[in-house]
Every structure is written in structure tokens, then in C-alpha cells.
Amino acid sequence: MLETQYLGYAAGILTTLAFLPQAFRIIRTRQTRDISLLWALAMNTGIILWLLYGIAKNDLPMIGANSVSLVLLMIILYCKIRYK
Amino acid sequence: MLETQYLGYAAGILTTLAFLPQAFRIIRTRQTRDISLLWALAMNTGIILWLLYGIAKNDLPMIGANSVSLVLLMIILYCKIRYK
Structure with missing residues (x-):
């Protein structure tokens, strides 16, 4: 169903x-105290697995969305480790 | 492929x-300053859409994972609004 597909795209773009x-x-505040390190680590690992899953299923929207998420989450994790 | 399926489960459980x-x-620190309100709002909306997508596709693992995520993200959003 086409509407369901759009729902999936909208969900993927938002998250x-x-x-x-x-x-x-x-990046702006250089403050990461309230961010959980465990959250950042688990999200980075999880998104890497989602990306591999997308590659295994040859699912282009999934590869695209998770690549963008991974870059942003790596920045967040780097900042969390760099700025206390 | 069975391994791909496990990859998906592992990814879903982690994220x-x-x-x-x-x-x-x-909840413990009552500090949410470093959490972006826009992130919390977009994640809640996005996960609601993922949940609806899972329901539309009758995908039980997707419904389960997104239900748990939504409860946790609603708590995070509530705290973000409640504690500045």
C-alpha cells in the first residue's frame, strides 16, 4: 500500500x-553532562548493525537513513567523550 | 537468510x-539541559510513525521494539519539559 510506504519514509526521515x-x-554548548554515555555507545553500535542489515537486504532507504544517523551519532559520541 | 534476521533483532534490541x-x-539527576527539545519531539513523533508503520505491516518485532522505545522517549520528553 502506497500510504504505508510514505508512513515509513516520514518515520525514517524524522528519526x-x-x-x-x-x-x-x-557542538555549540560543548556541554554533554546530561547525555548518557551508555545511550551514545548503544545507539552507535545499534545503528552500525542497522546499516549492515540494510546492506545485507540491499535496502537503499535503510542504508541512506542509517548512514546519516551514524555520522550524527558519531559526532555526539565524540563530543560526549571530549567534553565532560 | 537467518544471520541477517539475527542482525536485525540485535540492531532493534540495541537501539x-x-x-x-x-x-x-x-530521572535520577533531574537535569535535561543538554538534551535537545527538538530531538525529543522529533524522536517521539518519528517513533509513533514507526509504530503505525509496524501495525500497518503487521510486523510484531517492529511493534514491540517501537512500543518500548515510545514509552522511554515519552518519559524523556516529559522530563525535558518538566525539568529545565
């Missing part, structure tokens, strides 16, 4: 771009 | 349970 304001915020 | 330490942290 991917959501990390943009979070990354910008901690 | 769902990742929100647990983040929720615990802000």
Missing part, C-alpha cells in the same frame, strides 16, 4: 534528522 | 534499550 539538533546543540 | 540508561539518567 534520522532528529539527531541534527542534538548534535548542533552539544 | 531500543539504548533509551533506558538515558531515561534513568535524567
Whole structure:
């Protein structure tokens, strides 16, 4: 069903771009105290697995969305480790 | 392929349970300054759409994972609004 497909695209775009304001915020403030290190580590690992899953299934939207998420989450993790 | 399926499960479990330490942290500290409100809003909206997508596709693992994520993200959003 076409509507279901659009629902999936909208969901993917939202949960991917959501990390943009979070990354910008901690780059700007250099404050990451309230961010959980365990959250950042688990999200990075999880998104790497989602990316591999997308590659294994040859699912282009999944590869695209998870690549963008991974870059943003790596920035967040780097900031979390760099700025206490 | 069975291995691909396990990859998907591992990815889903990681990116769902990742929100647990983040929720615990802000419940314990009552500090949410470094969390982006826009991130929390976009994630909640996005996960609601993923949940609807899972329901539309009758995909039980997707419904399960996104239900757990949504509860944790609603707690995070509530804390973000409640504690400045």
C-alpha cells in the first residue's frame, strides 16, 4: 500500500534528522553532562548493525537513513567523550 | 537468510534499550539541559510513525521494539519539559 510506504519514509526521515539538533546543540554548548554515555555507545553500535542489515537486504532507504544517523551519532559520541 | 534476521533483532534490541540508561539518567539527576527539545519531539513523533508503520505491516518485532522505545522517549520528553 502506497500510504504505508510514505508512513515509513516520514518515520525514517524524522528519526534520522532528529539527531541534527542534538548534535548542533552539544557542538555549540560543548556541554554533554546530561547525555548518557551508555545511550551514545548503544545507539552507535545499534545503528552500525542497522546499516549492515540494510546492506545485507540491499535496502537503499535503510542504508541512506542509517548512514546519516551514524555520522550524527558519531559526532555526539565524540563530543560526549571530549567534553565532560 | 537467518544471520541477517539475527542482525536485525540485535540492531532493534540495541537501539531500543539504548533509551533506558538515558531515561534513568535524567530521572535520577533531574537535569535535561543538554538534551535537545527538538530531538525529543522529533524522536517521539518519528517513533509513533514507526509504530503505525509496524501495525500497518503487521510486523510484531517492529511493534514491540517501537512500543518500548515510545514509552522511554515519552518519559524523556516529559522530563525535558518538566525539568529545565
